[in-house]
Amino acid sequence: MSLLAPWARGPGRLLRCQRALLASGVCRRGAAGAGQPPPDQQFTVCRQQDGIRTIILNNPKKRNALSLRMLKSLQNDILHDAESKDLRVIIISAEGPVFSSGHDLKELTEQQGQDYHAEVFQTCAEVMMLIQKHPVPIIAKVNGLATAAGCQLVASCDIALASEKSHFATPGVNIGLFCSTPAVALGRAVPKKEHHYKMDLYMNTILQFLEEN
Template sequence: MSAVPVPDDQPMLLREDRNGVTTLTLNRPAQFNSLSFAMLETLIAAVDEIARDESVRVVVLAGEGKAFCAGHDLKEMRANHALEFQQRLFRLCGKFMMKLTEMPQPVIARVHGIATAAGCQLVSMCDLAVAADVARFAVSGINVGLFCATPGVGLSRNMGRKEAFEMLVTGDFIDAREAQRRGLVNRVVPIEQLDDEIAALAASIVAKSPVAIRMGKQLFYKQLEMGIDAAYQVAAETMACNAMCEDAAEGIDAFIAKRKPAFKGR
């Protein structure tokens, strides 16, 4: 893994590239990978770079140490107790979360430990999530007098509103199986199988047409915010444009000829 440069020259974020899959690992284990201002800036720079790199087909977001991510850095928040700083911090966090949705590559959360508050938000904003059976999830800001308003945006778009609101007002943890039942994660496996499960999921995506994945991800999030009629219109246009791509012609020809397609990303 290579360290991504940050203002204080510490390896706050690690990057590993292998077979079209880039793994970004939050590397503040002593702080449970909390999302400090510098960490958020570093993450934004990293995903912006990856979004422009067509050789990267899938992104895996992981955490070093015991936790996946424990949310915002509360010590930093208390040390900068001014409205202007709090506004900048939460806007920056929202900007990063939207980057995950806007980047062309699918993003998989690798959740091996606790994901709390903005860490739970991070899981909710990844396109996919695979969790170890020992992982736990909470939006626990309410326990320190802070309603997890921004995590609630992603949470309420992953699960039923009553289930999301209960988590927000109680701060209670749910386990990985319950998180899967509620739609927060896709798969739950024993922790010793976590990397193999993610590798298999990533490989399945890498094997598909890059242009279809890019177009499909963009359309998926766009239509979610629309009424059903408008959603069908934009989806129909996307499918028509996708059908004109070289990869679609190759894929259909390969299917008819009963051979494996050779996608080129066009």
């Protein structure tokens, strides 16, 4: 299944976005709050070889929920050397049987407060926009469940590679609530997309990766 983003911007727009995020401190990892994991926990694992950067969501005990710290770690990995000529493609995968269950609902409680909630959703929106504006293709490699904002993450990528074990849903919990955050990304991803300049630019690298994996 190919999920293309026809309105993605070029490298210059990404660089301006990167500078703005760094200046605002959004990319810095904050200290753990009440009920949060220890500050030394590595939420994503980032590796790069032969122009292929692999980012692995690395909190399987929490179903790779997109907590604020997970989102900021993912954001930093996407922004790192974004303009490097050596970077040809980014692959986002996950550790464990769940790609991502969406937002960490334990963070979205009255105890955390409205400002914290706003930061979570703002950071999530910034990550999704960074993916679409990145100058190289970003591939979601899914081998499990992706729900709510986790489904949005997959839909925001240029391409989704899904195994037979993969399942997708917009609600992350079975309590009769509809999750609206993935709606825009899914609306753009599900219909047939026009050809994308990023695909032309790096198609050989993508095809080589697919053949080897």
